[in-house]
Amino acid sequence: MANMVYILFLPTILRQVTYMFLFFFMAPAQNFVVFQPSFLTATGPTISSLLIGDTSNISLYLRTVSPSNTTAGNIGSPSCVAEETQWVLTSEQVEKTAVRVQLRLTKSLRLCGKNETNPDCCPKPLCVLETLQVSACVNGTPQSSLLIQAKINALLVPTNAGYDNKTIIPNQVYQPLGSCPCDLTFRACDVRCCCDKDCSPEELKLFVSSCLHGPFGGQVSPAPDYQCTVQASENTPDWFPFLCVNSPLENNPYLGLFYEGDTIASKPGPSFQRPVLSAPVPVNAYVQGSPILTINDQYFTIPQMVFGQCVNNAPVAFLKNFISYCRHLLHSCPTASPLQTETTDLGINLRSGQGGGVRVDVIDELAIDLSPFISHTDAVASLGGGLVCENVTLALDYKFSWKANDITNVTLTRTVGTITLDRNVVLTTSYSAVFLNGETMNEPNSGNPGYQVGKPVIAGKLLDTGLIKRTSINLWKPVSDGLCYTAEKKQILFGENSTSGCLLPVSQQNLTQCKFLRETVGSFQAALVTGTYVSKSGNPDPLTMTGWLNISFLTLNSSPVMEVTTDSCYGIPSHQHIHVWSLIKGIVQGEPQREIHALQVSYSLSTWAVECGGGDVSPCVDPMKTQLFPITSSVTFSDIPTNIGQLKTRYQINFTEYDCNRNDVCWPELVFPITKYYTGEPYSQSLAKGLILVFFFITASILGTPWRQIRQAWSSAAL
Structure with missing residues (x-):
């Protein structure tokens, strides 16, 4: 009773929590x-x-x-x-x-x-x-x-909402720009932007007294003083009509600050011929990031992960590759999309982007091994009385072939399988979209042109066609039990040092076959680096070899190793180290452009032996008992300084009286422009001009008043 009285006097939230625990x-x-x-x-x-x-x-x-x-x-x-x-x-x-x-x-x-x-x-x-x-x-x-x-x-959504709310900028070759630069939001009123056509009269009243002035607010900047149209009646010089500039006010120099213009390459020919311009891009053409539409102007959707949740109707963006995994808890056989799909529903017509249509071609594949899709392997065991679910959709993989702003072909590979439900099953389905330009996939770059910190290092291998196919350089990414057989791989990121590893179970019987053990560990490590070239920059060209470097592999000692004992193995390549040297090749818009100068892959050898300490002698008694040995990998990035300069002598280091960088008074600058410290023009020209100045100074001194007085004083003394 005392406890109940105490609970009644607790705060409300604490009392509710207490009731929940009870x-x-x-x-x-x-x-x-x-x-x-x-x-x-x-x-x-x-x-x-x-x-x-x-x-x-x-x-x-x-x-x-x-x-x-x-x-x-x-x-x-x-x-x-x-x-x-x-x-x-x-x-x-x-x-x-x-x-x-x-x-x-x-x-x-x-x-x-x-x-x-x-x-x-x-x-x-x-x-x-x-x-x-x-x-x-x-x-x-x-x-x-x-x-x-x-x-x-009800949800109030615009009838023609796009993939985002950015303003659609027309092609600058055919449309004038800069009429309203502050109009940043599509089909929405921007505050203080009085030239925004989306603002209603009621909204304009809220900020009409605080409109953005000048060219940023859509108002033409005041005409400069050198314009011929600006001839004030006062303070106008007589020569103004001869030196003024006739230029229309539409030629505003601020227009280039708002939009990135386009250029038209000139063709050789007579100057009096009018150049023929190409036709403008249709308004319904796809651009990167715009949603793909069906022939009925509906969004084309594929199940995707959005904010950690699987959304069945997520729009697909043009030139945006993705892969998503969705988990489903099955109590019974699925009967609706996306786990049960029909060919007629998947083979729809899409807008190609050039006014036509393209149909989705569906190809079915039967999954025999269901382990990648089902978490509980015992759930698929064919036991008596299990519920059999046929033609369950396990994966939908789309391949879009594109050229310019057009989708030329769409192929869907649908993977189906038969699942037996003896109890609840956790099903993991996959959905992907890949955009191919010809036979190459639209792969993201890691910089333009220099590498960006945090972006993957791009590797490649040479094909028989002379094309370099992109690959990756990886480290270990242990998951679940941390074993090397189930471990995944993660790409190395530029500028980020990292170390990771996995565990390999080894028994005393395995240690009697050291050669096979070395080959097994070596194959694990070799799978991390699948390429033979590494890209210098973040946007490599797969057609030219000038932008690629050979990866340097430090080969292991191939001489046979004499084993002293039968319970240990020497020379196991248990650690792989990747060393990347980079340097700054230039600066673009204030950003340093980093390039890879060299990449080296080396190995560290170790000795593996079964340990029986700590009271556990079973690994030494039972030859099949295993112990876990680590296999590690690491990457280190080093910057190469660009401006090292020549080494200074002891005299230059100690004698700093004439060092202009370390003294307030620089004596060599007193004889400009004769000395080599003057770099405004070639030394030969500065020397000639300097000697001419000396000659004029001597001539002026001889013919000038001071020299005449000296000659008069000399003549008086001589008399």
């Missing part, structure tokens, strides 16, 4: 279930709650209740009879005594247009207003209920 401790002992929370107010299309307790034989039912039962105090009796609603009820086992219950609205939240009769849209801004009840039943007897008050408004 409930979790009491739930296994008592055979009941409860929703947490038991009352929800929903404002979106997805609702989630937890059902806690003994959930082994629980069945869930959803129905719509009358408005009179919408209060938490008057829920009404739960019902174990399901009703047809506009919601989809799903459940997922998250713990032994907890089930996540989710409701998803099947109705679109798009606001209906004028005279539109589509029942899927919302006729009013308040789209959904209803009360739902989820009942948890065991053998037709209700155990607990969840009451949900749904109040959802």
